[in-house]
């Protein structure tokens with residue numbers, strides 16, 4: 601079995617496409633086929649030692665799901681199921697999708713909520729990412745002057761994404 605599980609939530613498909621790109625970069629020996637979080641259980645996540653989790657931000661800086669107008673369930677519905685589970689043997693890296701021009705005060709905020717829940721569950725969180733190269737006012741997803749995961753903006757900086765993904769994946773040193 602591949603050693604890295606990739607799970608994502610999405611409404612308009614960007615976060616799924618990035619999940620596929622990451623899986624391709626890592627290769628099938630290393631990464632499993634990405635799974636939509638609405639079709640996953642906590643046990644599915646716990647079956648991997650290493651996880652890469654993708655989350656877009658919806659609403660006004662919210663976790664995506666039915667209450668933010670997504671067409672299907674997503675991280676909003678999944679996050680409460682994490683409570684009480686032990687992720688202390690798990691390494692987790694998060695990537696977040698957002699729009700820094702449209703939502704400059706809530707840029708990739710959902711990454712923060714996912715990060716916090718996993719932190720409470722004891723996960724070893726890796727993959728912090730510099731804030732240089734982005735223009736925004738505020739983001740909850742910042743710790744020690746870095747984003748809590750890879751920040752991607754397909755609405756305004758799509759051309760920078762491939763380079764950002766490969767730099768981030770290499771920095772994780774997973775393969």
Ligand SMILES: Cc1cc2nc3c(=O)[nH]c(=O)nc-3n(C[C@H](O)[C@H](O)[C@H](O)COP(=O)(O)O)c2cc1C
Pocket residue numbers: 609610611612613614615616656657658659660661662697698699700703706707708709754755
């Ligand atoms: C209704 C709506 C609300 C959004 N709210 C935010 C937000 O608060 N912060 C942010 O950074 N991006 C926000 N975005 C941008 C999305 O996160 C971005 O377009 C992302 O690429 C969508 O990912 P998906 O295609 O996987 O659903 C919003 C987009 C929409 C359509």
